[in-house]
Amino acid sequence: MEETRTFADFGIHADIVAALEAHKITHPFPIQAMTLPVALDGHDIIGQAKTGTGKTLGFGIPILQRVTSPTDDGFATLEGAGKPQALAVAPTRELAVQVAQDLTRAAAGRGIRILTVYGGRAYEPQIDALNAGIEVVVGTPGRLIDLAEKGHLSLAHCRIAVLDEADEMLDLGFLPDVEKLLNMTPAGRQTMLFSATMPGAVVALARSYMTQPTHIRAISEDDSGQTVAAVEQFVFRAHAMDKVEMLARIMQARGRGLSIVFTRTKRTAAKVADELADRGFAAAAIHGDLGQGAREQALRAFRNGKVDILVATDVAARGIDVEAVTHVVNFQCPEDEKTYLHRIGRTGRAGATGVAVTFVDWDDLHRWVQINKALDLGIPDPEETYSSSPHLFSQLDIPEGTTGSLPRSSRTRAGLGAEHVEDIEGKPAGRPKGGLGNQAGRGQRKTGNRSASGGANKGESAPRAAKPRTERTTTTDGKVRRRRRRGGAANSSKTAAES
DNA sequence: AAAAAAC
Known part of the structure; x- marks a missing residue:
């Protein structure tokens, strides 16, 4: 053999x-x-x-x-x-x-x-x-x-x-x-x-x-698709203005591990990293507008676990291997199916499991339709995703009282930013085992285990954003610094316009 | 309204 x-x-x-x-x-x-x-x-x-x-x-x-x-x-x-x-x-x-x-x-x-x-x-x-x-x-x-x-x-x-x-x-x-x-x-x-x-x-x-x-x-015989089976894929219909809030909730619920958030533009990467830092998350941006030192520093901090969210353009879509990455979020849809495969492939590496979440707003929609078709992912007709949809809170498995609520405007207008979630591997809709907050399990590793990924109980780690005394801020040059917390709750209902 | 890659 x-x-x-x-x-x-x-x-x-x-x-x-x-x-x-x-x-x-x-x-x-x-x-x-x-x-x-x-x-x-x-x-x-x-x-x-x-x-x-x-x-x-x-x-x-x-x-x-x-x-x-x-x-x-x-x-x-x-x-x-x-x-x-x-x-x-x-x-x-x-x-x-x-x-x-x-x-x-x-x-x-x-x-x-x-x-x-x-x-x-x-x-x-x-x-x-x-x-x-x-x-x-x-x-x-x-x-x-x-x-x-x-x-x-x-x-x-x-x-x-x-x-x-x-x-x-x-x-x-x-x-x-x-x-x-x-x-x-x-x-x-x-x-x-x-x-x-x-x-x-x-x-x-x-x-x-x-x-x-x-x-x-x-490629194994029982497997005609191009995606890694160990990466559980989710898609959220989203309004652009709700994306940051949705991201924050997923980041809170995800358990221990590292996450990469992909954007389609350098500007959005910088902005999302800032927004996450404002909410108390340890996030750093990496994109081509940063100096090389800042780029490598951001990646190093991420590999170390000093920063557990890397907000990246497609500069980090290919090849980058960080073992402890449990979640990939496509904050904006990638340009094509190849980029989609490479992005979500930052998790579920070498036998590990992972979760990939893609946000789809109006601007993303034509890209998503194309990706879904090219990869034969089996997502229902886009129109379907506008109708009857599960409640965001239940989908994210977040107790409502602990996270505050979404802005009233989006709740009344659109029934909560994310209108639909689908397990695109064809299993019944609703929460699959573990769901988005799952601590991605580790398979047999070819390399030594990181302590950061060991010993975490499913869904039990405290939210990062839970009222830290100080918070990290990611500046546009990628440096992470400590600063005094501003007034206000860590989980404000502030949303960001996409522009 | 993309990103990346030399200075």
């Missing part, structure tokens, strides 16, 4: 096996088991597997296995020694950093030098590291090209090139840069493309950059 094979059974270097074991990674996930033999033989691969199922190591282990380390025999005589032998490109800086960290962890003891090259940071450290010599470079396109054109980075000895989130990298916005980078690498290189989403047109385009690629899809 494939599932019972260990990494050592695949002939992986003992140092890598040991490094993986140190992180409780002993058995390959399906996408890894399927790609390893092909990738280790040097073949080109188009690898597709659902979010959170181990794609990074699917290409990371072959890279580390195939690269010649300074500690290996023959390195001294290697042509282009010290110049990158492998290149991995990602669509966002934070993802590039994360991929490099994952590779670095797996490379421990192997002596391989891994460098992250990305924008928004000083040139000197990156240039210095390149001059000192590296074996693997991970980065974002702009800075990679920049350093290459300035002569600091040579890709002439990259025998391996990987596009992470490949469909995004081959999309219009990235394609020219990606093409430029690939053209800097040698013709005979091994090319590997990975993503959870691989439209047929992208596969066709991808083939023009590859040599007889093997298309590998790790």
Whole structure:
């Protein structure tokens, strides 16, 4: 049985096996088991597997296995020694950093030098590291090209090139840069493309950059959908002005764990983070208008659990792996079904369960209809969602007395902002087990458990917004600071206009 | 009325 094979059974270097074991990674996930033999033989691969199922190591282990380390025999005589032998490109800086960290962890003891090259940071450290010599470079396109054109980075000895989130990298916005980078690498290189989403047109385009690629899809037989079954999906019809209140209630009811709130614009991300902070939640924003330092600080605070709500644009939609994320809220509908899949895939990773909630207002509606159709999610006709709908409080399982009430205006006008909730996996409507406030359960983890996610009883954790003495505020540059509480209840009935 | 990615 494939599932019972260990990494050592695949002939992986003992140092890598040991490094993986140190992180409780002993058995390959399906996408890894399927790609390893092909990738280790040097073949080109188009690898597709659902979010959170181990794609990074699917290409990371072959890279580390195939690269010649300074500690290996023959390195001294290697042509282009010290110049990158492998290149991995990602669509966002934070993802590039994360991929490099994952590779670095797996490379421990192997002596391989891994460098992250990305924008928004000083040139000197990156240039210095390149001059000192590296074996693997991970980065974002702009800075990679920049350093290459300035002569600091040579890709002439990259025998391996990987596009992470490949469909995004081959999309219009990235394609020219990606093409430029690939053209800097040698013709005979091994090319590997990975993503959870691989439209047929992208596969066709991808083939023009590859040599007889093997298309590998790790998808279980009993499962035709693209969403991760462990992510329980909800949809709320909402008025724009009620969204913040709805979000606050979900955040209060959700139990312990981390949440990512996605918006479609940078401005809304900043605003929602502010609104949550005003209500006493520990929230931080991350989006492209922030300085790189603020971006990474926000993500770091989130990973630490110092901030338990990350309000993000789609900069955080792809690849970002934070184990303790139990809830994803689409405050605004994503642009397309691919983005929807990637966003909700920030939870339910590596065997864990998660909850995804999508708010749909008039502005979102055409996007939602499109997503629902493309993914065949089985949501009833949108018109149906306007009629008879369960009460928001019962849907959110929040005792009314503890949370205050919604503004009278929305109650009388629209029967409470959220008019409908549907379990889109086809189970009976109403509250499924646990519901929105459920502490998402953890499956068998491949990595060590975070203490933050352990030991929480379902729905028992106190609401974060319960009248703290001080409250956190997220400023527009992403910094989180403490300040004296303003007067007034933590749960005001204040709503925010979308604008 | 999108985001992201170099300076």
